[in-house]
Structures are given as C-alpha cells and as structure tokens.
Amino acid sequence: TPMAEDLLLNMQDYSVDALEDAAVYYQNKVNVLSRQVNRDDSGVIFSSFDDLNAQAGEGFRYLTYKRGFAIFSGDTSPVKELGWSDLYTRQGVTGMTVYLTGESAVNPQMPQVGLPFAICKEMAKRMMIYNDSEANFAAFLASTCHDMLSNEFQYSAYLMAYRAIYNTIASQNSARTKDIQASLDASISTLLKEDLDRYNSFFSAQQAK
Numbered sequence: 001t002p003m004a005e006d007l008l009l010n011m012q013d014y015s016v017d018a019l020e021d022a023a024v025y026y027q028n029k030v031n032v033l034s035r036q037v038n039r040d041d042s043g044v045i046f047s048s049f050d051d052l053n054a055q056a057g058e059g060f061r062y063l064t065y066k067r068g069f070a071i072f073s074g075d076t077s078p079v080k081e082l083g084w085s086d087l088y089t090r091q092g093v094t095g096m097t098v099y100l101t102g103e104s105a106v107n108p109q110m111p112q113v114g115l116p117f118a119i120c121k122e123m124a125k126r127m128m129i130y131n132d133s134e135a136n137f138a139a140f141l142a143s144t145c146h147d148m149l150s151n152e153f154q155y156s157a158y159l160m161a162y163r164a165i166y167n168t169i170a171s172q173n174s175a176r177t178k179d180i181q182a183s184l185d186a187s188i189s190t191l192l193k194e195d196l197d198r199y200n201s202f203f204s205a206q207q208a209k
Contacts, residue, residue, distance in 0.1 A: 026162035053078035059142030074127030
C-alpha cells in the first residue's frame with residue numbers, strides 16, 4: 001500500500017506558496033547545520049562508511065519501536081559499498097538495491113554530504129519501500145527522527161529535502177517561482193551553496209568524462 005496510508009498522512013496537492021514556505025524552512029535548517037559539521041577545503045568530512053551504516057539503522061528502529069510504524073520494521077543491517085563504482089558514478093547512480101537477493105549498496109564515490117541520506121534510502125528500499133519518492137521520504141524520516149543521530153544525518157537529509165523542493169520550484173518556470181528562486185539564492189549560506197554545487201556537479205562531470 002502507499003506509505004502515506006501506513007503513516008496515516010493526509011495527502012493533498014501543494015500550492016506555490018506552500019513550496020516557498022517549505023523551501024525557506026529547509027534552507028534555514030541547512031544554513032545552520034552547514035556550520036555544525038566537520039569540513040576542510042574539499043568540503044564536508046563525515047564519519048567512516050561503517051560508522052554511518054551503524055547509525056542509519058537507529059533511525060529506522062526508533063520509527064518502528066518508539067513511534068509504532070511497522071512499515072519500517074525491516075532489515076537494518078549495514079548496506080554494502082557498491083562495486084564497479086567508476087561505472088555507476090558515470091551513470092549518476094548513488095545506490096542500488098537488488099530485490100531478488102535483498103542486497104543494498106551505496107556508491108562510496110558520491111559526495112560525502114549525500115552519503116548518510118543515500119545509506120538510509122537503500123535501507124528503506126530493502127524494506128520493500130521501492131517507490132523512489134517514498135524511499136526518499138523514509139530516508140528523511142530515519143535521518144531526522146530523533147536526537148541520537150549525528151548532525152551528519154540531519155544535514156544530509158535536510159540538504160536533500162531543500163534540493164528537491166528548490167528543483168521543484170525551478171521546474172515551475174513562472175514569474176512567481178523565478179522570484180522565489182531569486183530570494184532563496186540571495187539567502188543561501190556560502191557553505192551550503194558550496195556543498196550543493198559539489199553535489200550537483202559531481203555526477204554531471206563524471207558523466208561528461
């Protein structure tokens with residue numbers, strides 16, 4: 001069934017005003033979080049792949065056992081590092097789940113800022129949440145649902161949410177949405193812009209190569 005039914009969500013169409021409100025909310029979150037993660041000149045420096053893997057399961061277990069959402073009661077064992085990463089990087093693939101074998105893997109070559117979110121997304125797909133937008137939403141919930149998770153998960157998830165909403169606004173291509181874009185571009189922090197630019201350019205650059 002649709003995940004909205006399992007979570008008892010009230011689904012409705014969104015307005016441009018609602019998109020703007022959401023974009024401002026998420027931008028405010030990531031502007032703050034961008035200053036709370038470790039980084040060097042090359043961008044953010046997150047925990048090791050294994051450490052992030054261990055943390056990712058905590059979010060899903062919290063949603064299952066503390067919030068009572070049975071849809072997240074699947075396997076939270078660590079996901080793998082995706083083999084043939086060079087090939088999948090050129091194709092812009094951040095992760096993959098093989099439903100026949102139940103194996104999930106994440107591309108370790110992807111920008112660090114997206115790695116925690118990608119791990120949670122592939123865990124969600126292994127739980128048979130295979131609709132891509134629903135897997136993204138599940139990953140967001142698992143990354144932000146409680147304070148035990150590090151700022152790395154919070155930042156990765158809120159950044160991906162902001163990026164998705166910004167791209168949705170940009171796709172509208174109206175005078176109103178262009179004004180919203182201009183306002184968002186003017187208020188984005190330097191660190192957040194750098195992280196977004198790195199994430200957006202990485203895969204396109206690899207594909208061109």
